[in-house]
Amino acid sequence: MTSAPAPFTADDYKVRMERAAQSAADAGLAGLLVAPGPDLVWLTGYQPTATTERLTLLVLAAGQDPILVVPTLEAPDAERAPGAPAVTLRDWTDGKDPYAVTAPLLDFDGRFGISDNAWAMHLLALQQALPGTSYASLTEALPMLRAVKDAHELERLAAAGAAADATYEEILKVRFSGRRELDVAADLADLLRQFGHSQVDFTVVGSGPNGANPHHEAGERTIENGDMVVLDFGGLKHGYGSDTSRTVHVGEPSAEEQEVHDLVREAQNAGCAAVQPGVACQEIDRVARAVIDEAGYGEYFIHRTGHGIGVTTHEPPYMIEGEEQPLVPGMCFSVEPGVYLPGRFGVRIEDIVTVTDEGGQRLNNTVRELMIVE
Ligand code: ZN
Numbered sequence: 001m002t003s004a005p006a007p008f009t010a011d012d013y014k015v016r017m018e019r020a021a022q023s024a025a026d027a028g029l030a031g032l033l034v035a036p037g038p039d040l041v042w043l044t045g046y047q048p049t050a051t052t053e054r055l056t057l058l059v060l061a062a063g064q065d066p067i068l069v070v071p072t073l074e075a076p077d078a079e080r081a082p083g084a085p086a087v088t089l090r091d092w093t094d095g096k097d098p099y100a101v102t103a104p105l106l107d108f109d110g111r112f113g114i115s116d117n118a119w120a121m122h123l124l125a126l127q128q129a130l131p132g133t134s135y136a137s138l139t140e141a142l143p144m145l146r147a148v149k150d151a152h153e154l155e156r157l158a159a160a161g162a163a164a165d166a167t168y169e170e171i172l173k174v175r176f177s178g179r180r181e182l183d184v185a186a187d188l189a190d191l192l193r194q195f196g197h198s199q200v201d202f203t204v205v206g207s208g209p210n211g212a213n214p215h216h217e218a219g220e221r222t223i224e225n226g227d228m229v230v231l232d233f234g235g236l237k238h239g240y241g242s243d244t245s246r247t248v249h250v251g252e253p254s255a256e257e258q259e260v261h262d263l264v265r266e267a268q269n270a271g272c273a274a275v276q277p278g279v280a281c282q283e284i285d286r287v288a289r290a291v292i293d294e295a296g297y298g299e300y301f302i303h304r305t306g307h308g309i310g311v312t313t314h315e316p317p318y319m320i321e322g323e324e325q326p327l328v329p330g331m332c333f334s335v336e337p338g339v340y341l342p343g344r345f346g347v348r349i350e351d352i353v354t355v356t357d358e359g360g361q362r363l364n365n366t367v368r369e370l371m372i373v374e
Pocket residue numbers: 226227228249252253254257
């Protein structure tokens with residue numbers, strides 16, 4: 001197995017923070033307020049062990065040094081974050097007003113982008129402290145902030161994809177028939193960890209009619225001979241995400257099961273083949289959907305074709321009708337069409353694809369034919 005990638009440096013984080021502050025200014029914002037969560041991890045490498053009611057907030061504005069407001073008791077942890085040398089810490093002790101520490105850092109009548117997962121209590125208190133300020137969702141204001149990955153990020157995403165592929169190859173060898181979905185899901189989680197994941201986000205095992213519900217995770221149902229089984233699993237390895245789906249069959253498939261699987265495979269291949277710099281995100285959805293529509297199964301493809309992936313397993317850009325954002329080399333996202341026949345079975349095939357100058361490159365490369373399991 002390959003060794004862990006070199007950690008990101010304080011300089012890497014500094015560049016990201018400068019770019020974020022500049023993007024905010026370009027979008028007409030006075031700055032960005034970033035609470036603990038994926039944006040803070042991406043910008044500073046800092047992830048408090050537990051997010052509590054105590055205010056932790058990164059304040060970014062173009063032309064200013066980044067400032068991280070932290071509770072005094074968590075300051076030693078924050079100082080150890082890889083991006084800490086690039087930020088100035090402002091700590092506040094219990095009993096003091098953290099908003100009184102934060103308010104002087106902000107324009108009194110500015111409009112700020114605030115991370116989507118900031119607690120409402122913090123936003124409401126800031127609005128009360130600075131009634132002239134206004135706020136926008138960071139993801140809505142700067143949807144593409146984290147979308148284009150650099151070479152070091154792509155290396156991590158490729159490693160996560162390879163680990164997910166290794167997981168799929170191993171799961172094909174386990175017994176499905178006579179075991180519960182939950183048991184196969186536990187196998188998937190064990191394998192992802194065995195192949196280097198530090199976090200497992202989902203392990204979908206949708207057998208028979210459960211496969212027709214794209215949000216079904218795994219349950220008590222015992223898998224039987226004759227079942228189609230949708231497998232969709234992923235998590236984080238070295239801080240970056242994996243997410244892949246394959247649909248397998250227990251024993252010999254019926255002609256219809258094989259046909260629907262072939263159709264989804266064709267749609268997935270078409271979606272991947274359409275990936276080129278400059279192509280709009282919605283075009284990937286249209287191309288994959290057209291294949292399923294033309295075969296008469298359009299009403300059974302009930303979700304968007306894909307989503308971005310990075311320090312989280314679901315993030316912009318979204319491959320969905322109406323998203324006109326052009327693809328840019330370095331973007332990384334899923335292509336995952338599916339067909340869901342209510343009460344019967346579902347099929348989904350998903351790979352992570354990265355945009356290169358030459359087109360799409362898949363980060364998942366296991367076989368896409370309908371595999372037979374026991
Ligand atoms: Zn069957």
